[in-house]
Amino acid sequence: xxxxxxxxxxVLLFSCFGYSQNKQLLYGFAEMxxxxxxxxxxxxxxxxxxxxxxxxxxSFNIGSSEATIADLFLxxxxxxxxxxxxxxxxxxxxxxxxxxxxxxxLNGGFRLNKKMYVSFGLYQEIDFIGYFPDDIVNSxxxxxxxxxxxxxxxxxxxxKGDALGVLHAxxxxxxxxxxxxGGRFKLYSGSLHLSSNNNSGTITTVNGDTNxxxxxxxxxxxNFYSSGLLDEDNNVNIDATETIGNFxxxxxxxxxxxxxxxxxxxxxxxxxxxVLDIGFVSYTKNINNISIIGSxxxxxxxxxFDETNTDYWSPINKDYLEELYNEAKANVPSETNTNSFVxxxxxxxxxxxxxxxxxxxxxxxxxxxxxxxYYSNSVGVQLYAITRPLSTQVAATLFFEKSISExxxxxxxxxxxxxSMSNIGVGVSTQVGIFHMYGLVDNIFNMTNxxxxxxxxxxxxxxxxxx
Amino acid sequence: xxxxxxxxxxxxxxCLFSSCIxxxxxxxxEDLTAEPxxxxxxxxFTLNQITFFDRINxxxxxxxxxKNSKFLSLNSSFVRNNLVKVQLDFEINNQFDRDFNVxxxxxxxxxxxxxxxxxxxxxxxxxxxxxxxxIMVANNQLFLSSTKIKVLVQLAPSTSGSVIDPNxxxxxxxxxxxxxFLKT
Numbered sequence: 001x002x003x004x005x006x007x008x009x010x011v012l013l014f015s016c017f018g019y020s021q022n023k024q025l026l027y028g029f030a031e032m033x034x035x036x037x038x039x040x041x042x043x044x045x046x047x048x049x050x051x052x053x054x055x056x057x058x059s060f061n062i063g064s065s066e067a068t069i070a071d072l073f074l075x076x077x078x079x080x081x082x083x084x085x086x087x088x089x090x091x092x093x094x095x096x097x098x099x100x101x102x103x104x105x106l107n108g109g110f111r112l113n114k115k116m117y118v119s120f121g122l123y124q125e126i127d128f129i130g131y132f133p134d135d136i137v138n139s140x141x142x143x144x145x146x147x148x149x150x151x152x153x154x155x156x157x158x159x160k161g162d163a164l165g166v167l168h169a170x171x172x173x174x175x176x177x178x179x180x181x182g183g184r185f186k187l188y189s190g191s192l193h194l195s196s197n198n199n200s201g202t203i204t205t206v207n208g209d210t211n212x213x214x215x216x217x218x219x220x221x222x223n224f225y226s227s228g229l230l231d232e233d234n235n236v237n238i239d240a241t242e243t244i245g246n247f248x249x250x251x252x253x254x255x256x257x258x259x260x261x262x263x264x265x266x267x268x269x270x271x272x273x274x275v276l277d278i279g280f281v282s283y284t285k286n287i288n289n290i291s292i293i294g295s296x297x298x299x300x301x302x303x304x305f306d307e308t309n310t311d312y313w314s315p316i317n318k319d320y321l322e323e324l325y326n327e328a329k330a331n332v333p334s335e336t337n338t339n340s341f342v343x344x345x346x347x348x349x350x351x352x353x354x355x356x357x358x359x360x361x362x363x364x365x366x367x368x369x370x371x372x373x374y375y376s377n378s379v380g381v382q383l384y385a386i387t388r389p390l391s392t393q394v395a396a397t398l399f400f401e402k403s404i405s406e407x408x409x410x411x412x413x414x415x416x417x418x419x420s421m422s423n424i425g426v427g428v429s430t431q432v433g434i435f436h437m438y439g440l441v442d443n444i445f446n447m448t449n450x451x452x453x454x455x456x457x458x459x460x461x462x463x464x465x466x467x
Numbered sequence: 468x469x470x471x472x473x474x475x476x477x478x479x480x481x482c483l484f485s486s487c488i489x490x491x492x493x494x495x496x497e498d499l500t501a502e503p504x505x506x507x508x509x510x511x512f513t514l515n516q517i518t519f520f521d522r523i524n525x526x527x528x529x530x531x532x533x534k535n536s537k538f539l540s541l542n543s544s545f546v547r548n549n550l551v552k553v554q555l556d557f558e559i560n561n562q563f564d565r566d567f568n569v570x571x572x573x574x575x576x577x578x579x580x581x582x583x584x585x586x587x588x589x590x591x592x593x594x595x596x597x598x599x600x601x602i603m604v605a606n607n608q609l610f611l612s613s614t615k616i617k618v619l620v621q622l623a624p625s626t627s628g629s630v631i632d633p634n635x636x637x638x639x640x641x642x643x644x645x646x647x648f649l650k651t
Contacts, residue, residue: 145504212644300508
């Protein structure tokens with residue numbers, strides 16, 4: 001295994017220790033402290049908890065809506081160019097790649113009183129999604145020779161990425177025996193950003209009148225936003241020290257909130273819901289934006305015959321191409337600016353209904369003398385949605401939970417989403433003394449060969465829970 | 468405390484560390500080839516009746532008239548290094564009732580001919596004369612140093628006795644497009 005392969009394999013293995021942004025396994029599972037980040041209105045039954053710094057939640061996830069690593073890089077003796085062309089043929093402008101990393105640096109919480117549980121923490125997150133600019137890539141790879149009249153759409157350029165630190169504090173509040181609500185306030189510190197969306201413009205080719213073809217670059221409006229990535233010469237220049245420092249305290253500040261609830265319709269039927277990251281980051285520092293706006297048409301180079309020159313044999317000494325270039329630049333100018341801009345966080349929606357049944361166990365709440373009924377089995381359905389530059393992505397999950405003992409729980413999920421219609425996940429949560437740990441594995445059928453997986457997601461964490 | 472070795476979480480952890488990537492070869496990317504084909508209009512120009520008439524001496528100009536234009540399609544090193552074939556398409560509108568003989572030549576910076584097409588004849592009043600020429604780069608390496616295209620247009624002798632009238636507007640309109648076949 002050579003060095004490059006090792007790095008790639010390491011990254012992919014590391015990606016095993018991560019969780020998808022759709023935390024369908026984690027959501028509402030076993031009343032773990034970590035569930036508070038996916039639903040601030042989740043119920044808790046402990047006095048306080050402390051996450052092991054850096055290990056209570058560590059994730060790296062890569063997903064692709066269509067392509068897999070095996071599509072290109074499987075050592076199958078098939079010509080690589082053939083595989084590349086086959087993949088290009090499958091991809092459309094709606095296909096995307098995304099990745100998300102989250103490192104919980106600090107995570108803790110304590111019970112304020114019998115109704116309120118306060119949790120707080122600090123995590124660093126990198127989130128990126130990029131869509132496939134189908135027209136542009138195919139035009140560059142194949143050229144326009146076999147499809148000269150095809151229109152190329154610049155609106156297909158869409159991507160968005162953020163690297164930020166999030167300082168958060170939230171409250172889970174028990175309204176009454178049936179209803180628990182919660183909210184979380186987040187302070188975002190933006191370190192790196194790149195995005196381009198809502199672009200427009202087309203290149204079209206028609207039969208010309210003055211020449212054989214006429215090409216129109218129509219209503220081009222391209223905007224590329226970045227912070228912390230480019231220098232004044234538009235070269236990539238990332239200062240590592242400054243980047244890391246900006247995770248904790250930068251001038252690119254934003255705020256956001258999470259809200260959620262848990263409602264017991266009956267002791268056996270439970271509804272939960274949450275909306276996360278309703279917020280934004282205002283980027284004001286280290287900005288380097290590029291805009292390209294205009295229209296232009298090209299129908300070749302016209303060589304003009306100067307009728308005032310009676311010496312008809314003299315070639316016209318004129319640099320037409322330089323004129324052409326200058327005309328194009330004037331019609332479609334490229335400008336850079338350092339204007340501040342606002343980037344909205346991708347909002348996540350969770351909703352679930354759960355039916356519990358089987359052997360009931362009455363467990364005393366840790367904060368008063370009341371008892372809560374816990375059932376050994378649960379089934380339910382979860383819905384998840386996340387707002388993205390092109391459209392909202394949704395996923396639906398069926399789940400089965402089993403409480404094997406008071407301190408050992410398991411969860412089985414089936415999820416349908418943009419990545420797969422055969423995503424089976426398994427999770428376990430166990431507590432030994434005050435030491436709690438959990439492990440969640442998504443897409444288990446592809447775990448033996450990640451190269452063929454469109455997404456991979458495994459999560460585990462360690463906490464100390466004090467009942 | 469339960470032995471950690473029997474803890475299912477630990478077993479899961481160990482399982483995850485075992486190889487879950489099968490048989491990949493990332494060096495294959497170096498084998499990627501592309502054969503793009505690009506079409507674009509090239510030069511165009513119009514010659515009118517005055518071009519072919521010497522008003523001072525009131526005589527038709529029957530010697531070739533030449534026009535040069537820069538040909539920067541080969542300005543890019545990427546194009547020069549990967550060009551396999553060029554197809555040039557000509558569309559000529561001859562409004563004169565006289566034939567014309569046309570020759571296209573490619574020149575380098577020193578005006579030396581790097582490639583030329585055989586002279587072709589455009590019949591009188593042919594409003595849409597179409598002609599294509601192909602250049603295979605492998606057989607014409609000198610073509611890659613072309614920076615100019617020279618057009619020589621010669622009024623053919625009259626077969627009907629008609630002469631150019633400088634007061635009657637007639638045009639010889641040239642349109643050209645190129646198709647560039649590349650292979651990386």
